[in-house]
Each structure stands twice: as C-alpha cells, then as structure tokens.
Amino acid sequence: MTEITARPLTAGAFAPFGTVIARRPEPDMLINQGLCGRHHDLARPDIVNGTTGISLFDAQPRSLPYRLDMVERHPLGSQAFLPMSETSFLVIVAPDEGGRPGTPLAFLTAPGEGIQIARNIWHGVLTPLAPPGLFAVIDRIGEGPNLEEHWFDAPYMITAG
Amino acid sequence: MTEITARPLTAGAFAPFGTVIARRPEPDMLINQGLCGRHHDLARPDIVNGTTGISLFDAQPRSLPYRLDMVERHPLGSQAFLPMSETSFLVIVAPDEGGRPGTPLAFLTAPGEGIQIARNIWHGVLTPLAPPGLFAVIDRIGEGPNLEEHWFDAPYMITAG
Numbered sequence: 521m522t523e524i525t526a527r528p529l530t531a532g533a534f535a536p537f538g539t540v541i542a543r544r545p546e547p548d549m550l551i552n553q554g555l556c557g558r559h560h561d562l563a564r565p566d567i568v569n570g571t572t573g574i575s576l577f578d579a580q581p582r583s584l585p586y587r588l589d590m591v592e593r594h595p596l597g598s599q600a601f602l603p604m605s606e607t608s609f610l611v612i613v614a615p616d617e618g619g620r621p622g623t624p625l626a627f628l629t630a631p632g633e634g635i636q637i638a639r640n641i642w643h644g645v646l647t648p649l650a651p652p653g654l655f656a657v658i659d660r661i662g663e664g665p666n667l668e669e670h671w672f673d674a675p676y677m678i679t680a681g
Numbered sequence: 682m683t684e685i686t687a688r689p690l691t692a693g694a695f696a697p698f699g700t701v702i703a704r705r706p707e708p709d710m711l712i713n714q715g716l717c718g719r720h721h722d723l724a725r726p727d728i729v730n731g732t733t734g735i736s737l738f739d740a741q742p743r744s745l746p747y748r749l750d751m752v753e754r755h756p757l758g759s760q761a762f763l764p765m766s767e768t769s770f771l772v773i774v775a776p777d778e779g780g781r782p783g784t785p786l787a788f789l790t791a792p793g794e795g796i797q798i799a800r801n802i803w804h805g806v807l808t809p810l811a812p813p814g815l816f817a818v819i820d821r822i823g824e825g826p827n828l829e830e831h832w833f834d835a836p837y838m839i840t841a842g
Contacts, residue, residue, distance in 0.1 A: 552806040556740040579717040600819040645713040656763040
C-alpha cells in the first residue's frame with residue numbers, strides 16, 4: 521500500500537487547497553481595552569447558491585497509521601473546521617487531475633489551528649487524532665447536491681513519518 | 682455595587698439575545714460512514730453591508746467576581762464565539778431600553794459550547810475564565826462604524842453565585 525507521510529501544516533504548503541486559520545505572529549489589532557488580540561479576517565466562506573451556517577461536527581478520533589480509502593469534495597462551498605479542543609488533527613487533501621483526485625497530501629495541525637478547505641477541493645473526512653473530536657464547522661446551508669465522493673482503487677496509508 | 686449572579690447558559694434564557702451553539706441531544710445526521718455526527722445549521726451569521734469572515738480572538742482570561750464597566754453592540758452584524766479549548770466562559774448580555782442597556786444578565790457556558798450574539802444586542806467583551814482564551818469568531822468584515830459602546834455610571838459585579 522502506498523505510504524504518505526503526514527507533515528506539519530504550513531500556510532504555504534496548504535495554499536493550493538485552502539487556508540490555515542491560525543494566529544499571526546502579532547494580532548492585527550488589540551481590542552477590549554488591550555485585553556484581546558484580534559487576528560482579523562483569516563478566511564472567508566465561499567458559498568454558492570446557499571447560506572453560510574455554523575454547525576458542530578462530533579467525530580470519532582482516529583490514529584496513525586490511517587488507511588485512506590476515499591476523498592470527497594463540495595462543489596458549492598468551502599468548509600472551515602475549527603477544533604473546540606487543544607488538539608492536533610489530520611488534514612488530507614488532493615489535487616484534481618481531470619476530475620479525479622491525484623496523489624493525496626497529509627498534514628498535521630498544531631493545537632489552536634483550524635483550516636478552511638476551499639470549494640471543490642478533494643479532501644479526506646474529518647479525522648481528529650485525540651478526543652474530543654468536536655469541531656465548529658462553517659459551511660454551506662442549502663439544497664441541491666454538494667457532495668462528490670471518490671473511492672480509491674488502491675487505498676493509501678497515512679503515516680506519522 | 683449591584684451584584685449579578687452568573688447562571689448556567691441555556692438556550693431558552695439566551696434566546697432573546699442570540700443562539701447557543703451546542704450539540705443537540707442527538708446529531709441531525711451521521712456522516713462519514715457513521716463516524717461523525719453533524720449537528721446541523723445551529724446558527725447563521727446575520728451580516729448587513731459586509732461579508733462573513735472567520736477571525737481568531739486571543740483574550741486574556743478573567744476571573745469571578747468580575748467588574749462590568751461597559752457593554753457594546755454591533756448594529757451591522759452578529760458575532761459568534763467558538764472556544765478552541767474545553768473551557769467555560771462568561772457571557773454577559775443586556776436588553777435594550779430606549780437605546781441604552783438595561784440590567785445585564787450573565788451566563789456561564791459549559792465546555793464544548795459556543796454562542797452567537799445577535800446583531801445589535803448589548804453584550805460584554807469576550808471573557809474567558811481559563812487559559813487559553815482562544816476563540817474562533819464569525820462576524821462581519823466590512824467598512825463603516827459597527828461598534829457602539831456604553832459605559833455604566835455605576836459598574837456591576839458579576840459573581841459565581
């Protein structure tokens with residue numbers, strides 16, 4: 521089985537697939553009488569034919585090595601995942617190659633980081649690596665088909681490296 | 682100084698001021714081959730003359746009793762606060778009475794809960810009660826004045842009860 525090593529998430533490596541939602545080295549502004557740093561406008565939802573909504577995802581933790589059988593994408597909207605615990609999670613994305621996913625890439629977030637997966641980008645399902653697997657999700661609320669799945673003929677194995 | 686006792690946050694008591702973003706007793710749907718519960722569409726941003734954006738707030742923890750000197754409101758947008766740690770935080774809101782805030786109410790969230798403060802509702806600044814005070818914030822990105830502050834002539838003291 522082809523192995524893929526999960527790498528620490530960086531904004532640059534993730535840029536073709538979405539946005540890392542993390543504190544900047546310094547906040548953009550200090551608010552609330554200096555007691556709160558605002559890291560401003562880190563990501564914007566990209567929603568077609570629908571509304572932006574806030575949901576919670578409660579996912580079962582996985583572990584590495586992780587067997588990757590499928591990826592999915594949402595043609596009508598971006599999807600932001602914000603962990604509600606100080607834990608790292610696994611992020612899997614893949615480039616599109618003629619309507620099918622190419623070889624996936626795997627990243628490990630640092631605690632205190634979220635991501636937004638851009639609209640129509642192939643990605644793995646939500647894979648926390650520790651309990652609780654509770655995430656705030658900012659994505660599209662609307663009717664119509666917004667999910668495309670691709671099951672790999674040969675699964676990949678994601679390893680910690 | 683007038684004392685106000687912080688009460689556990691409930692959806693019903695908070696309804697005049699906004700929305701509690703918390704898991705329902707059962708998820709609305711199971712996704713990802715049954716490994717993830719989706720608690721769907723718990724809150725929708727209400728944004729006027731602007732765009733919905735995702736920011737991070739990094740706030741200094743406070744403690745109870747807490748002296749409340751001011752509240753603020755945002756006429757052009759709701760503001761959702763989603764804690765990125767498993768901690769409780771203090772939520773202060775106040776009814777409007779002829780353009781000024783009436784007597785405030787104080788609530789304590791449970792870990793794993795967020796809130797959305799509705800547009801133009803008087804509220805206290807973000808007040809985590811334990812480190813890290815890191816929150817994802819879903820609010821309005823746009824130009825123009827969107828902040829009204831009210832400083833109380835006589836501050837309130839928020840207590841744990």
